[in-house]
Amino acid sequence: xxxxxxxxxxxxxxxxxxxxxxxxxxxxxxxxxxxxxxxxxxxxxxxxxxxxxxxxxxxxxxxxxxxxxxxxxxxxxxxxxxxxxxxxxxxxxxxxxxxxxxxxxxxxxxxxxxxxxxxxxxxxxxxxxxxxxxxxxxxxxxxxxxxxxxxxxxxxxxxxxxxxxxxxxxxxxxxxxxxxxxxxxxxxxxxxxxxxxxxxxxxxxxxxxxxxxxxxxxxxxxxxxxxxxxxxxxxxxxxxxxxxxxxxxxxxxxxxxxxxxxxxxxxxxxxxxxxxxxxxxxxxxxxxxxxxxxxxxxxxxxxxxxxxxxxxxxxxxxxxxxxxxxxxxxxxxxxxxxxxxxxxxxxxxxxxxxxxxxxxxxxxxxxxxxxxxxxxxxxxxxxxxxxxxxxxxxxxxxxxxxxxxxxxxxxxxxxxxxxxxxxxxxxxxxxxxxxxxxxxxxxxxxxxxxxxxxxxxxxxxxxxxxxxxxxxxxxxxxxxxxxxxxxxxxxxx
Amino acid sequence: xxxxxxxxxxxxxxxxxxxxxxxxxxxxxxxxxxxxxxxxxxxxxxxxxxxxxxxxxxxxxxxxxxxxxxxxxxxxxxxxxxxxxxxxxxxxxxxxxxxxxxxxxxxxxxxxx
Numbered sequence: 001x002x003x004x005x006x007x008x009x010x011x012x013x014x015x016x017x018x019x020x021x022x023x024x025x026x027x028x029x030x031x032x033x034x035x036x037x038x039x040x041x042x043x044x045x046x047x048x049x050x051x052x053x054x055x056x057x058x059x060x061x062x063x064x065x066x067x068x069x070x071x072x073x074x075x076x077x078x079x080x081x082x083x084x085x086x087x088x089x090x091x092x093x094x095x096x097x098x099x100x101x102x103x104x105x106x107x108x109x110x111x112x113x114x115x116x117x118x119x120x121x122x123x124x125x126x127x128x129x130x131x132x133x134x135x136x137x138x139x140x141x142x143x144x145x146x147x148x149x150x151x152x153x154x155x156x157x158x159x160x161x162x163x164x165x166x167x168x169x170x171x172x173x174x175x176x177x178x179x180x181x182x183x184x185x186x187x188x189x190x191x192x193x194x195x196x197x198x199x200x201x202x203x204x205x206x207x208x209x210x211x212x213x214x215x216x217x218x219x220x221x222x223x224x225x226x227x228x229x230x231x232x233x234x235x236x237x238x239x240x241x242x243x244x245x246x247x248x249x250x251x252x253x254x255x256x257x258x259x260x261x262x263x264x265x266x267x268x269x270x271x272x273x274x275x276x277x278x279x280x281x282x283x284x285x286x287x288x289x290x291x292x293x294x295x296x297x298x299x300x301x302x303x304x305x306x307x308x309x310x311x312x313x314x315x316x317x318x319x320x321x322x323x324x325x326x327x328x329x330x331x332x333x334x335x336x337x338x339x340x341x342x343x344x345x346x347x348x349x350x351x352x353x354x355x356x357x358x359x360x361x362x363x364x365x366x367x368x369x370x371x372x373x374x375x376x377x378x379x380x381x382x383x384x385x386x387x388x389x390x391x392x393x394x395x396x397x398x399x400x401x402x403x404x405x406x407x408x409x410x411x412x413x414x415x416x417x418x419x420x421x422x423x424x425x426x427x428x429x430x431x432x433x434x435x436x437x438x439x440x441x442x443x444x445x446x447x448x449x450x451x452x453x454x455x456x457x458x459x460x461x462x463x464x465x466x467x468x469x470x471x472x473x474x475x476x477x478x479x480x481x482x483x484x485x486x487x488x489x490x491x492x493x
Numbered sequence: 494x495x496x497x498x499x500x501x502x503x504x505x506x507x508x509x510x511x512x513x514x515x516x517x518x519x520x521x522x523x524x525x526x527x528x529x530x531x532x533x534x535x536x537x538x539x540x541x542x543x544x545x546x547x548x549x550x551x552x553x554x555x556x557x558x559x560x561x562x563x564x565x566x567x568x569x570x571x572x573x574x575x576x577x578x579x580x581x582x583x584x585x586x587x588x589x590x591x592x593x594x595x596x597x598x599x600x601x602x603x604x605x606x
Contacts, residue, residue, distance in 0.1 A: 130565055130568075133569075134568060134572070137572045137576075141575065141576065141579070144576075144579055144583075148583060151586065151590070153590055153591060156583065156586060156587040156590055156591065157587065157591065157599045159583060160518070160580075160583060160584065160587055160599070163576070163579070163580055163583065164513070164521060164525070164580075167525045167528070167529075167573075167576055167580065168513070168525070168528065170572075170573075170576075171525070171528045171529050171531070171532040171573075172532075174529075174532040174533070174535075174536060174569050175531075175532050175535055175536075177536070177565070178532070178535045178536040178538075178539040178540075178562075179539060181536075181539060181540060181561075181562065181565075182539035182540060182541075187561075
């Protein structure tokens with residue numbers, strides 16, 4: 001099966017097309033989308049096993065040799081991300097089936113989700129810089145649909161801002177690709193890397209590196225380009241917020257990771273230093289936001305900014321340990337963010353409001369939800385047996401190895417603040433005196449708990465079984481440390 | 494020729510930034526239109542504007558212009574068409590619902606959501 005790398009893109013695409021034929025038949029919609037995602041997961045698992053056994057898989061579309069056609073490259077990093085995003089989408093869609101009103105489901109919600117998954121899987125798998133832009137647009141346009149679906153006033157208002165930011169960053173992406181093309185004259189990522197290496201390091205490459213940092217930073221919400229995120233993400237309903245929070249910013253993070261290890265590794269004193277400073281500042285502003293607010297949605301949304309900062313700090317250190325930590329933490333963060341959004345979604349469904357002042361004492365009626373949230377919050381902060389620990393440990397270790405003292409200490413301090421912000425929700429929402437709740441969806445709480453608990457279970461397994469996951473992570477980091485591995489796999493002839 | 498085009502692209506970017514920073518929603522959308530024009534022209538310019546035949550295989554023609562950026566621009570054009578159409582409809586819906594096209598007035602709070 002040489003077409004294996006294509007399947008995680010093709011299956012959601014075909015099911016999205018199929019879903020457009022019967023928008024009003026909700027049962028059919030649910031079955032096709034769940035089956036499509038399950039198929040994607042199976043394909044991703046098979047692909048992971050294949051990459052583990054036989055190394056990086058490449059597929060030249062249309063049989064054109066590598067630098068001339070579009071190449072899909074599945075190295076371990078991209079298959080792990082494809083697998084994680086497919087699994088997350090599965091549980092989030094399961095949650096959405098229970099949570100969303102019929103009106104959403106009739107107006108192409110599932111089609112939007114499947115196109116979103118197509119774009120994300122494509123962006124993780126592609127080996128061509130312009131094709132990356134196209135896949136970015138695929139999932140962005142799907143996300144425009146999802147963010148505005150429902151058409152409430154707040155959604156319309158925030159969608160305009162979200163759309164504007166992404167239109168601007170897409171235009172900047174095209175500009176950055178134009179500059180890169182004029183310098184190296186190729187678009188295939190492996191070929192670009194090789195030619196940049198041949199050029200040595202002219203100043204223009206550093207300029208382009210910063211340009212790409214701005215473009216992907218806008219998508220991935222790093223300081224000072226994160227300003228659109230808190231407003232836009234609080235607009236859509238919870239399942240859509242969970243999809244966005246877990247997946248969208250992480251594609252930006254992945255792209256920074258890829259370009260900064262494959263293209264722009266020559267002038268590290270400048271580019272990676274800037275990346276490190278911005279990552280640390282992202283952690284600081286994220287922490288300030290997470291502590292300042294008492295709205296459960298906003299608290300978790302600011303935690304996204306913190307996590308992006310932590311991962312990118314790991315990338316900027318560029319030591320094997322820090323990169324392993326960054327990959328470890330990236331996968332952990334996708335799972336745990338999705339789980340947390342789903343759990344606070346249940347709290348909002350019970351209380352009928354998202355402010356902590358209107359919650360309290362939920363542990364009495366909903367003990368299962370309370371303790372699941374407790375475990376998820378500990379995992380988010382990185383308490384040892386749980387999943388956040390190993391990633392942060394490796395990032396901190398890698399940071400100290402480079403001789404940096406401030407960065408690792410900030411990362412450690414941020415864990416404390418993350419724990420405080422997550423426990424603030426637990427102590428105010430689940431403990432304390434019970435309040436009057438007005439949630440219209442409170443009766444769904446126990447059914448909604450199942451997919452959320454499944455995600456927390458995956459996070460626990462990921463943390464406890466990190467010994468088993470470690471060989472995969474080690475393999476994922478290989479092409480990041482040594483671009484020659486990647487280049488050789490793509491341009492083998 | 495490239496110098497001239499670069500200056501033109503610069504002017505397009507300048508106008509786009511100015512329009513995007515204004516208060517009226519329609520002016521912002523016009524700004525994004527100019528921004529994508531600028532980006533597309535830049536993509537064509539940066540690949541070199543050397544003279545040559547149009548990239549269609551013909552007998553007896555020695556040199557062609559670079560076909561790759563033209564394909565990229567074509568892709569980018571349809572994408573920005575799609576997004577702009579969506580943006581315009583969104584602006585129309587927002588005007589109907591919120592009754593304003595002034596970005597300064599599009600602030601939400603807990604009671605007015």
